[in-house]
Amino acid sequence: MRITDRLxxxxxxxxxxxxxxxxxxxxxxLLATVxxxxxxxxxxxxxxxxxxxxxxxxTVEVAKRIKSExxxxxxxxxxxxxxxVDEQRALLHDLxxxxxxxxxxxxxxxxxxxxxFSAITDGFRYASDLVALCEREFDFCVGAACYxxxxxxxxxxxxxxxxLEIKVNAGARFLVTQLFFDNRVYTEFVARVRARGITVPVxxxxxxxxxxxxxxxxxxxxxxxxxxxxxxxxDARRDEPEAIAELGVAYATVQAxxxxxxxxxxxxxxxxxxSPATRAVVSAITAARFAxxxx
Numbered sequence: 001m002r003i004t005d006r007l008x009x010x011x012x013x014x015x016x017x018x019x020x021x022x023x024x025x026x027x028x029x030l031l032a033t034v035x036x037x038x039x040x041x042x043x044x045x046x047x048x049x050x051x052x053x054x055x056x057x058x059t060v061e062v063a064k065r066i067k068s069e070x071x072x073x074x075x076x077x078x079x080x081x082x083x084x085v086d087e088q089r090a091l092l093h094d095l096x097x098x099x100x101x102x103x104x105x106x107x108x109x110x111x112x113x114x115x116x117f118s119a120i121t122d123g124f125r126y127a128s129d130l131v132a133l134c135e136r137e138f139d140f141c142v143g144a145a146c147y148x149x150x151x152x153x154x155x156x157x158x159x160x161x162x163x164l165e166i167k168v169n170a171g172a173r174f175l176v177t178q179l180f181f182d183n184r185v186y187t188e189f190v191a192r193v194r195a196r197g198i199t200v201p202v203x204x205x206x207x208x209x210x211x212x213x214x215x216x217x218x219x220x221x222x223x224x225x226x227x228x229x230x231x232x233x234x235d236a237r238r239d240e241p242e243a244i245a246e247l248g249v250a251y252a253t254v255q256a257x258x259x260x261x262x263x264x265x266x267x268x269x270x271x272x273x274x275s276p277a278t279r280a281v282v283s284a285i286t287a288a289r290f291a292x293x294x295x
Contacts, residue, residue: 001073002141003102004173006043007201013043013266014282015075015203018273020047020058027062033275034066040282042072043266046104046176049077056083056091064098075143076100078134079108080124088123088130092138104143104176105130105167128166135171144172146202148180148189152223161196168198175200176268179207179218181251182227183258204259207270208277209248212238249277253284260285 007013016037021027034045047063049056063076076095078088095103107127119125124133127144134142144167147160154160164175175193180186186204193202209215212234219226226234230251237243256267267285269278 001101002173003044003073003075003143004141004201006073007174007203007265010041010043011265012260013203014040015042015044015046015266015268016271016278017046017048017205017268018062018271020062021273022058027058027065030062030273031065031069033273034072035070036275037279038070038072040279044073044075044102046075046268047077049079049081049106049108060091060094060098063095063100067099073102074100075102075104077104077106078130079106080119080127080130081108082120082123084120084122085124085133086122088133089137092134092140096138096140100140102141102143103134104145105134105172106145126163126166128163128170131167131172132170141173142171143174143176144168145178146175146189146193147178147223148185148204149178149224157192161192164193165196165198168200173200175202177202177205178222178224179205179270180224181230181255182225183255183262185225186259186264187262201265203266203268204264205268205270206252206256206259206281207272208245208252208281209234210245210272210274210277211241212244214272245277249280249284252277252281253288256281256285257288260289 018030018034021030045066047059049059059076063074066072067074078091105127124130131142131144134140146164150157150160177186190202233247234244237247259267271278
């Protein structure tokens with residue numbers, strides 16, 4: 001089922017992102033983790049693609065098995081990294097043959113050890129080129145990424161929106177944001193996107209914080225900011241891992257409820273291949289909305 005159809009048929013939607021493990025045992029463990037989320041009726045599960053195309057085989061394998069064995073809709077990430085245009089076509093045909101209807105077309109991160117992205121010979125330089133290939137030669141529902149706090153490499157917000165508009169015009173049917181922690185960032189970003197005439201769904205990405213050091217690395221890497229109040233509470237619990245996780249679940253729950261109340265089509269959770277925190281957040285959201293409906 002196409003993601004755009006899922007978004008129209010089910011409001012709100014919940015979706016979850018995973019990355020392919022490196023070993024066969026890891027794949028089995030991941031499938032078990034994804035299986036624990038079935039009861040939450042996810043709109044889709046997305047499977048990432050490593051820098052430089054390093055997890056291509058695993059991405060396809062995991063996407064296929066989630067779809068065929070668990071019956072959950074899948075969005076397979078595809079990137080420009082480390083693949084020629086012909087190799088991209090072969091990958092897309094493989095996904096198509098496996099019954100995958102949805103892809104998230106991304107430029108991709110630089111390969112490990114490199115500071116800047118560089119297209120290989122006969123490869124794509126921009127995500128919009130990959131979106132256009134998917135739209136021109138295949139029948140996927142194509143999604144793209146967006147950055148509420150601006151892509152780290154974009155010179156200005158205006159330039160970043162220019163690039164986003166090109167991706168949508170090339171055929172992107174839905175957008176998934178990078179993670180953020182201040183909901184005003186999302187609402188202001190959506191307002192700027194709509195002012196550009198971009199009408200596709202914009203799904204906010206939320207990450208329940210489970211580790212102080214980990215969230216420090218993530219936010220530094222993608223240019224996301226932590227609001228001062230949340231920063232204070234995290235610092236106060238820095239040496240208490242369980243307290244950090246409890247705060248992370250509570251904050252993500254409040255954040256997601258506010259986003260849904262503000263009209264977000266759903267929530268996309270960055271799980272880091274772990275289900276407990278995400279399950280706790282979705283369960284709390286469900287309980288809160290059920291309680292509110294009874295009032």
